[in-house]
Amino acid sequence: MNARSTIATLHIATPEGVAFALPLAGPITRAMALAVDLVVMLAIGKVLSLAMGILRAVSNDAGAAGMLLSQFLISFGYGSICELLFNGQTIGKRVLGIRVMDERGLRLRPSQVIIRNLLRIVDMLPFLYAVGGIFCLLSRRNQRVGDLAAGTVVVRTVKATPPDIEGLLGGKYNSFRQHPHLEARLRQKITPDEAQLALAALVRREELQIEAVIQIFGEMATRFRSKVKFPEETVFGLSDEQYVRNVVDTLYRQSGKA
Amino acid sequence: MIIDLARFVEKERPYWQELEKALDEIRARLLDLSDLKQSRRVLGLFQRACSDLARVGQANAEPELRNYLETLVARGYSEIHSSQTYVRRFRxxxxxxxxxxxxxxxxxxxxxxxxxxxxxxxxxxxxxxxxxxxxxxxxxxxxxxxxxxxxxxxxxxxxxxxxxxxxxxxxxxxxxxxxxxxxxxxxxxxxxxxxxxxxxxxxxxxxxxxxxxxxxxxxxxxxxxxxxxxxxxxxxxxxxxxxxxxxxxxxxxxxxxxxxxxxxxxxxxxxxxxxxxxxxxxxxxxxxxxxxxxxxxxxxxxxxxxxxxxxxxxxxxxxxxxxxxxxxxxxxxxxxxxxxxx
Structure with a gap:
């Protein structure tokens, strides 16, 4: 296995001969996750101090000891415990949709989690995570010192559900199917990038504002119309969006029926 | 080459879902890869997902599908290729x-x-x-x-x-x-x-x-x-x-x-x-x-x-x-x- 990286992506090539890329979390996202974690740690500390306050009523000494130890455990143990229990995520990382993983894509080892969290004391130097922040900005994999030493990276968690292509394209009449020779020419003339762009536009249609939908599909339809000219009766009354939808259906559903 | 994406997803989805389930079970220690039959099945599913990712990559297909397959392959790679000594429970x-x-x-x-x-x-x-x-x-x-x-x-x-x-x-x-x-x-x-x-x-x-x-x-x-x-x-x-x-x-x-x-x-x-x-x-x-x-x-x-x-x-x-x-x-x-x- 070998691993190479660009500014914001971790590229890994598997022995199966397949390469995949995972988006890396940037310093800002990580700082925001840290801020959330600090709030959580303060909250846990507050709850524990209340509990120790009750214990202090029974034994002042035991309460004070409990308070000291709990503060120490929170400051050194919170990150490690959360990342060990929740698949490389603290509460802050979960909220921000990021997680810690091994830089070679392998399973995160407990020793890596412990060391990256203990070495946080170096990242925090001299104040406000200055060392960690500078390393994170300069590192190709956005790694702070603890990450470099432990061999870990922080990646963005990607939504892991396959897109509903059938639901997107299926069940709709495509007037282009009446002209297989023109469809073949369309497949020849449209580049893979254009095809991908058209499909992505359809998948994300609901996320776009109506003005953007009109503009994007208008520009795409104009471009596709210029590539292959379908007979007037075939495209009569077709909106720009429907035109793009037909093109995508032609490109990605080669076995489809008219 | 632009693949027939809808048919491709329809055909492959059950295998992806089976691999996802197997990976969840491995993580929850419900599935043991030391069982040869199980490990062959999981490896087969993983290799199939790798092959699908390669096809989708060549086809320059929809980015969401590519992201999904990359995540699936990344998870599979992590579980299958990590040494068993990492996986063993802490004693x-x-x-x-x-x-x-x-x-x-x-x-x-x-x-x-x-x-x-x-x-x-x-x-x-x-x-x-x-x-x-x-x-x-x-x-x-x-x-x-x-x-x-x-x-x-x-x-x-x-x-x-x-x-x-x-x-x-x-x-x-x-x-x-x-x-x-x-x-x-x-x-x-x-x-x-x-x-x-x-x-x-x-x-x-x-x-x-x-x-x-x-x-x-x-x-x-x-x-x-x-x-x-x-x-x-x-x-x-x-x-x-x-x-x-x-x-x-x-x-x-x-x-x-x-x-x-x-x-x-x-x-x-x-x-x-x-x-x-x-x-x-x-x-x-x-x-x-x-x-x-x-x-x-x-x-x-x-x-x-x-x-x-x-x-x-x-x-x-x-x-x-x-x-x-x-x-x-x-x-x-x-x-x-x-x-x-x-």
Whole structure:
């Protein structure tokens, strides 16, 4: 296995001969996750101090000891415990949709989690995570010192559900199917990038504002119309969006029926 | 080539879902990859997902589908290609009795370096104490209660401690113990972490500790209070001082991995190889310092006539012998399971 990286992506090539890329979390996202974690740690500390306050009523000494130890455990143990229990995520990382993983894509080892969290004391130097922040900005994999030493990276968690292509394209009449020779020419003339762009536009249609939908599909339809000219009766009354939808259906559903 | 995406997804989705389920089960330890039939099935599904990702990549297909397959392949790769030793459950007793002493012995060179630097520091502390009229104040500055009175005065104070002092000690034993644990574990973590400064920080920390230790020891010895010193330091120091030295050992292991002495491996590989050792050493240090904190608060602070010095010295000596025997002898015998691993 070998691993190479660009500014914001971790590229890994598997022995199966397949390469995949995972988006890396940037310093800002990580700082925001840290801020959330600090709030959580303060909250846990507050709850524990209340509990120790009750214990202090029974034994002042035991309460004070409990308070000291709990503060120490929170400051050194919170990150490690959360990342060990929740698949490389603290509460802050979960909220921000990021997680810690091994830089070679392998399973995160407990020793890596412990060391990256203990070495946080170096990242925090001299104040406000200055060392960690500078390393994170300069590192190709956005790694702070603890990450470099432990061999870990922080990646963005990607939504892991396959897109509903059938639901997107299926069940709709495509007037282009009446002209297989023109469809073949369309497949020849449209580049893979254009095809991908058209499909992505359809998948994300609901996320776009109506003005953007009109503009994007208008520009795409104009471009596709210029590539292959379908007979007037075939495209009569077709909106720009429907035109793009037909093109995508032609490109990605080669076995489809008219 | 643009593939028939809808049909492709429809055909492959059941396999992806099956792989997802299998990976969930592996993570939850419900599925064991040591079962040949199961592992072949999972491997087959993973290879199929890899092949699908390659096809989707060539086809320049929808980015969401590509993201999904990349995530699936990444998960599969992580579960299938990670060594089984990573996956094995943590066994505390095995770690304590075998892994910890073996790791210590494997990195003995770094411990020797820690000891050497501390001894040099002790020597400098001793010289500072006797050679310079102000040296005593300088060397013992972190302990004002020790610096501002002679050892004989302090021993007299401790041995004639009135009831108020005893009561105060009794009332804050647990919190004192917790304070010692937290402080000493923090110092050991720093000793390890400062290995990132190519060992310079670790070396300075050990040297400074040595200076103070050497000055304190020589101060008491020159004042004829060697027995008190041993009775005061040995019970907790027999664990506390070696623990700090092991913290320094971890720091030097880290420093060596950064510098790269004696190996042609790249820095990332070197660091990857020593990370488990660092975690093991620092785990051992934490355990030792918990014990030292308890002993210092509940035992070391009591002096004669409450606790006779011979008892404290004997106790401390026995602790030290047990500690040395533990690190020197434990885990030397290799079991059949480990032989198979090797």
């Amino acid at each position: 505390p007793l095995h770690w304590f009795l075998r892994t910890l002493p073996r790791t210590f012995r494997r990195q003995m060179w770094a411990f020797n370096l820690s000891v050497a630097l501390t001894l040099i520091g002790m020597l400098v502390g001793g010289i500072l104490l006797v050679a310079d009229p102000d040296g005593r104040q300088v060397a013992l500055a972190p302990f004002p209660h020790v610096a501002h009175q002679t050892p004989s005065q302090r021993v007299a104070d401790e041995e004639t401690a009135n009831n108020d002092k005893q009561k105060m000690l009794e009332e804050r034993k647990s919190s004192f113990s917790a304070q010692l644990m937290a402080n000493n574990i923090g110092v050991s973590i720093k000793a390890m972490a400062f290995g990132l400064t190519w060992g310079i920080g670790t070396a300075l920390l050990l040297f400074y500790n040595g200076v103070i230790l050497g000055a304190v020891c020589l101060d008491y010895m020159l004042d004829g209070q060697t027995v008190f010193l041993l009775g005061w330091l040995l019970p907790h120091g027999s664990f506390e001082i070696p623990a700090i030295l092991i913290g320094g050992q971890a720091g030097f292991v880290l420093a060596r991995a950064l510098i790269g002495w004696g190996t042609r491996d790249g820095m990332r590989t070197r660091l990857r190889m020593i990370v488990p050792d660092l975690a093991t050493l620092i785990g051992g240090v934490a355990l030792m310092l918990v014990w030292a904190g308890i002993i210092e608060a509940f035992f070391s602070q009591y002096h004669a006539p409450v606790l006779p010095y011979w008892l404290k010295i004997t106790f401390g000596s026995i602790e030290l012998v047990i500690l040395v025997a533990f690190y020197w002898y434990c885990g030397r015998k290799t079991g059949p399971e480990e032989e198979a691993e090797q």
